[in-house]
Amino acid sequence: MKKDYLFRFEDYSYKECEVTGRDMGGTEVYEILLSMLKPGAVEWPLNGSTPNHSIVVEAVGEDNVSLAVTNVAGTCSHPTLHAGETYSDSYMYGEWSYSCNLSLTEADEAAITAFLPEHALKKAETFEGPVWQKRQLYENAARLGSSEAWAWLVRLALSADNGRWGPELPKARDLVEKAIKRGAGQMAQEAYEARETFYVTDGVLRGVYRGGKVLMVPKCVHTIAAYCFSRCLYQIEKLVISPSVTTIKKGAFENCKFVKEIEIQGPTLIEDDAFLRCRNLRRIALAATAKIEQASLQSLNRENVEVVRLP
Numbered sequence: 001m002k003k004d005y006l007f008r009f010e011d012y013s014y015k016e017c018e019v020t021g022r023d024m025g026g027t028e029v030y031e032i033l034l035s036m037l038k039p040g041a042v043e044w045p046l047n048g049s050t051p052n053h054s055i056v057v058e059a060v061g062e063d064n065v066s067l068a069v070t071n072v073a074g075t076c077s078h079p080t081l082h083a084g085e086t087y088s089d090s091y092m093y094g095e096w097s098y099s100c101n102l103s104l105t106e107a108d109e110a111a112i113t114a115f116l117p118e119h120a121l122k123k124a125e126t127f128e129g130p131v132w133q134k135r136q137l138y139e140n141a142a143r144l145g146s147s148e149a150w151a152w153l154v155r156l157a158l159s160a161d162n163g164r165w166g167p168e169l170p171k172a173r174d175l176v177e178k179a180i181k182r183g184a185g186q187m188a189q190e191a192y193e194a195r196e197t198f199y200v201t202d203g204v205l206r207g208v209y210r211g212g213k214v215l216m217v218p219k220c221v222h223t224i225a226a227y228c229f230s231r232c233l234y235q236i237e238k239l240v241i242s243p244s245v246t247t248i249k250k251g252a253f254e255n256c257k258f259v260k261e262i263e264i265q266g267p268t269l270i271e272d273d274a275f276l277r278c279r280n281l282r283r284i285a286l287a288a289t290a291k292i293e294q295a296s297l298q299s300l301n302r303e304n305v306e307v308v309r310l311p
Contacts, residue, residue: 005034006107011051014097045143053100117146150179151187158195211235224248229256253278275299
C-alpha cells in the first residue's frame with residue numbers, strides 16, 4: 001500500500017475591532033488527502049465553506065502537489081509542495097491582514113479513516129444534535145461519495161423538518177442531479193421518486209409534488225392554501241377536491257399551468273381570484289353547495305373555462 005499524505009490549508013484573517021479590540025477575523029482549516037486531489041479547484045470534502053484564498057491544483061505527484069494560490073488582492077503564486085514541506089503567505093488588504101499556511105505531511109490511520117465515506121456516514125447517522133448540524137455531517141459524507149448520504153439529503157429537502165417553510169422540491173431535484181454527476185445518484189433518485197404527492201400540515205394543503213391522470217385531495221384536508229398550485233410543476237389531467245375541503249383560499253391556482261380539470265365535490269367556499277390566470281384549466285365542476293366568489297367566477301369566464309354544477 002502506497003503512503004498517503006495530508007494536504008492541510010490554514011486560512012487566517014485578522015482585523016481589530018476599534019471598540020472592543022477583539023479579533024474580527026478568524027481561522028479556517030481545510031484538509032484533504034493527496035490521493036483525492038486532481039487538477040482544478042480544490043473541493044474540500046470535510047469543509048463546505050469557501051476559503052479567502054483560491055487554491056487550484058496544477059499537478060499531483062506521488063508525494064508532491066503543484067498549486068496556484070490566489071489571495072484576496074488577486075496576487076497569484078505557484079508553489080510546489082513536497083512531503084514534509086510547508087508554504088506560507090501573508091499580506092495586508094485594506095484594514096485586514098490575511099495569511100495562509102499550506103503543508104503536506106504523511107497521513108496517519110486516523111486521518112485516512114476520516115475521509116472514508118462509510119466513516120463519515122456513520123458519524124452523521126449517530127449524531128444526536130440539531131438538524132442543521134446533522135445536515136452538515138451528511139453533506140460531508142455526500143461530498144466523500146456516500147450514496148446513502150445523498151439520499152438522506154434528498155429526503156430532508158422533501159420533508160417538513162428541513163428548517164424551511166416546507167418541502168423544497170427544486171432543492172431535492174438539484175441534489176439528485178449533483179449526486180448523479182458524482183456517480184452516486186441511484187439512491188437519491190429513488191428517494192426523490194418516493195416523495196409524497198401532497199404536502200399537508202394541520203389539514204391545510206400547501207403544495208403538490210406529483211402529477212397524474214387523476215389526483216384526489218386527501219380527506220384530511222379542509223383548506224387549500226393561497227398560491228398552493230402556483231408552485232405545481234407537474235401535469236394534472238383532473239384534480240378531485242373531496243367534500244372535506246371547506247375553503248379554497250385566494251389565488252390558490254393563480255398562474256398554474258398544469259391543472260386541466262377540477263371537480264369540487266363539497267360545500268366549499270372559493271375565495272376571490274382563486275383561479276386567476278390558471279391558463280390551462282378548461283373545465284370546473286362544482287357541487288351544488290359550493291360557493292364561488294364573483295372575482296373567481298370572472299377569472300374563469302375570462303379564460304373560457306366551462307363551469308358546470310354536479311348533480
